[in-house]
Amino acid sequence: MQKNYLILFLVFTFYSCKKTASPPPLPQVNSFYKSVITADDRKTITPEEARTYHVNKTYQYEYRTGNSGNYEYNYDVKGISSRGDSVCGNINVQGKYGAGILTSDTVAEVEINTEWISYGKLKATDKQGNEYHLIVK
Numbered sequence: 001m002q003k004n005y006l007i008l009f010l011v012f013t014f015y016s017c018k019k020t021a022s023p024p025p026l027p028q029v030n031s032f033y034k035s036v037i038t039a040d041d042r043k044t045i046t047p048e049e050a051r052t053y054h055v056n057k058t059y060q061y062e063y064r065t066g067n068s069g070n071y072e073y074n075y076d077v078k079g080i081s082s083r084g085d086s087v088c089g090n091i092n093v094q095g096k097y098g099a100g101i102l103t104s105d106t107v108a109e110v111e112i113n114t115e116w117i118s119y120g121k122l123k124a125t126d127k128q129g130n131e132y133h134l135i136v137k
Contacts, residue, residue: 037072039099039111041092060120060136062090070094077102077122079134087132091122098122102132 045053049065049072056064061073071094078088081104091100091114098114102124112124112132124132 037092037094037097037099039101041072041099066094073098076137077134078137079122079124079132082131087134088137091124091134093122100124102126 045065052065052067054064055062061075064071064073066072073093075091075093076088077091077100078086081087085104085106087102087104087107089100089102089112091098091112093114093116096116100112100114102110102112110126110130112126114122114124114134117123120136122134122136124134126132
C-alpha cells in the first residue's frame, strides 16, 4: 500500500511541475561610448557627445566629452618620428589609448594609434609600424 502511495506521489510530482520559460533577455544598453578610439573620432562630435562637451583652459586638453569615469579627451600634440622628422597633430584619447592624425613636412597626413607612457607623453605608431614620440602642447 505504501508503495502505491509512493508511486502516486512521484507521478503527481512529475506531472505537476511545470517547466518555467527562461527569463526574457535583458535589454541592450544604448551607449555612444566606443570600445576603441579611431582617428575619425576627432573629426566630428556626435549629438550625444555635444551634450557633454566641455572646455577648460586650465588643463592641456582642447575639449572633453562623456561622463565622469568615461571621458574622451582631445589634445593637440607635437613630437618626433623614429626617423627624426618633426610632427604635429590632433588626437582623441579615452583611458590609456587613443588615435589621431599627424602631419609633418615630409608626410601629408598619417593615422596613428597612441598610448600614454608618462604624464603628457605618448608613444604612437602608424599602420606601417613607424613609431612617434609625442608630447601634449
